[in-house]
Amino acid sequence: MEQVLEQFREKIIAATASKTPLRIRGGGTKDWYGQSLQGEVLDTSAYTGIVAYEPTELVIVARAGTPLAEIEAALDAQNQMLAFEPPRFGAESTIGGVVAAGLSGPRRQAVGAVRDFVLGATLVDGKGDVLRFGGQVMKNVAGYDVSRLLAGSLGTLGLIVDVSLKVLPKPFMETTLRFELGQKEAIERLNNWGGQPLPVSASAWHGGTLIVRLSGAVAAVKAAVQKMGGEEDTQAADFWSELRDHGNAFLAASDGPALWRLSVPSVAPPLDLEGDQLIEWGGAQRWIRTSADAKKIRAVAEKAGGHATLFRAGETAAGVFHPLAPAVAAIHRNLKNAFDPSGIFNPGRMYKDF
Numbered sequence: 131m132e133q134v135l136e137q138f139r140e141k142i143i144a145a146t147a148s149k150t151p152l153r154i155r156g157g158g159t160k161d162w163y164g165q166s167l168q169g170e171v172l173d174t175s176a177y178t179g180i181v182a183y184e185p186t187e188l189v190i191v192a193r194a195g196t197p198l199a200e201i202e203a204a205l206d207a208q209n210q211m212l213a214f215e216p217p218r219f220g221a222e223s224t225i226g227g228v229v230a231a232g233l234s235g236p237r238r239q240a241v242g243a244v245r246d247f248v249l250g251a252t253l254v255d256g257k258g259d260v261l262r263f264g265g266q267v268m269k270n271v272a273g274y275d276v277s278r279l280l281a282g283s284l285g286t287l288g289l290i291v292d293v294s295l296k297v298l299p300k301p302f303m304e305t306t307l308r309f310e311l312g313q314k315e316a317i318e319r320l321n322n323w324g325g326q327p328l329p330v331s332a333s334a335w336h337g338g339t340l341i342v343r344l345s346g347a348v349a350a351v352k353a354a355v356q357k358m359g360g361e362e363d364t365q366a367a368d369f370w371s372e373l374r375d376h377g378n379a380f381l382a383a384s385d386g387p388a389l390w391r392l393s394v395p396s397v398a399p400p401l402d403l404e405g406d407q408l409i410e411w412g413g414a415q416r417w418i419r420t421s422a423d424a425k426k427i428r429a430v431a432e433k434a435g436g437h438a439t440l441f442r443a444g445e446t447a448a449g450v451f452h453p454l455a456p457a458v459a460a461i462h463r464n465l466k467n468a469f470d471p472s473g474i475f476n477p478g479r480m481y482k483d484f
Contacts, residue, residue: 134176138174139258140258142289146472149473151474152169152172153167153168156173156175157222162442163441164284165450165478174224175224189295192295193225193226194292194293197223198225199223209300213298216234225295229251232282236373245278248293249264249277250264251280251294253291260291285479287465304351305351305364307360309339316340319340323358331345332373333412389440391415393437393439394414394436396412398436403420403430405420424440437452439452
């Protein structure tokens with residue numbers, strides 16, 4: 131694998147010298163995510179394999195091109211999991227893409243996001259230097275926790291070549307409860323439960339039905355079922371799997387209105403936007419299919435204290451990701467200049483001028 135890594139370095143050094151844009155690509159399952167795809171493909175699929183896995187230490191280290199399925203199979207054999215439940219958009223999905231995209235699944239409301247599980251990473255920057263962050267405590271000039279900073283960066287800072295991730299044991303018991311509730315009442319109920327010691331690991335509201343997953347010790351789950359009420363559904367694994375992988379009819383539809391993802395405080399009341407909605411993460415993630423103008427959608431999100439991302443379809447002229455405040459944009463620019471001064475990595479993938 132050292133030869134493959136050296137080939138990456140040589141290609142990056144040559145691209146920097148000629149100012150040739152590079153498009154970092156693993157399995158290509160998230161090519162649709164973000165803005166335009168530009169540059170010559172830098173394929174990471176050859177750089178694969180689990181480097182180290184210590185089940186007793188709850189840590190796994192893998193090269194960026196390693197298929198997510200391979201990692202999950204290794205964890206499953208030890209009754210462990212990637213607790214943030216990254217969406218599996220296809221069999222070719224790689225762990226490098228998982229970290230670069232920074233997308234989390236239904237369990238994110240209970241355990242945290244991708245970045246919360248990144249312990250370390252190795253990066254090749256725009257100069258071709260191999261930089262290691264995290265476990266070996268390499269401090270950079272800005273003082274950032276760079277390994278976690280890479281989560282959600284969409285490959286704009288450099289080539290992720292390997293990552294170290296925290297894993298967790300699978301829960302002893304899981305069950306699902308269903309409630310027939312309107313949107314306002316469902317949000318209130320979710321926030322009320324969120325303030326109690328209940329083992330809620332995921333939630334989803336759509337079309338007048340609130341679905342809540344409970345995970346944990348057998349006694350805790352059974353006690354929560356008795357306290358919360360609702361209709362118990364012990365066969366809901368397929369529902370949560372489809373929600374995680376965006377395979378249900380609402381998230382997977384390729385026609386109709388654009389799909390927007392709004393991140394708002396969980397206590398935010400129903401949003402004043404026309405369109406069909408699906409609510410996750412205890413009320414903090416609101417998916418909406420709407421034909422509303424991008425400015426209106428983002429204004430509503432900002433008023434609620436959050437931001438909006440154009441997730442699928444729609445006109446990208448207004449930008450896929452929520453515009454950054456000037457101070458935040460300056461931080462992004464400084465980081466980009468520090469790691470990729472020639473701007474060769476995934477140009478325009480996050481923002482048109484980035």
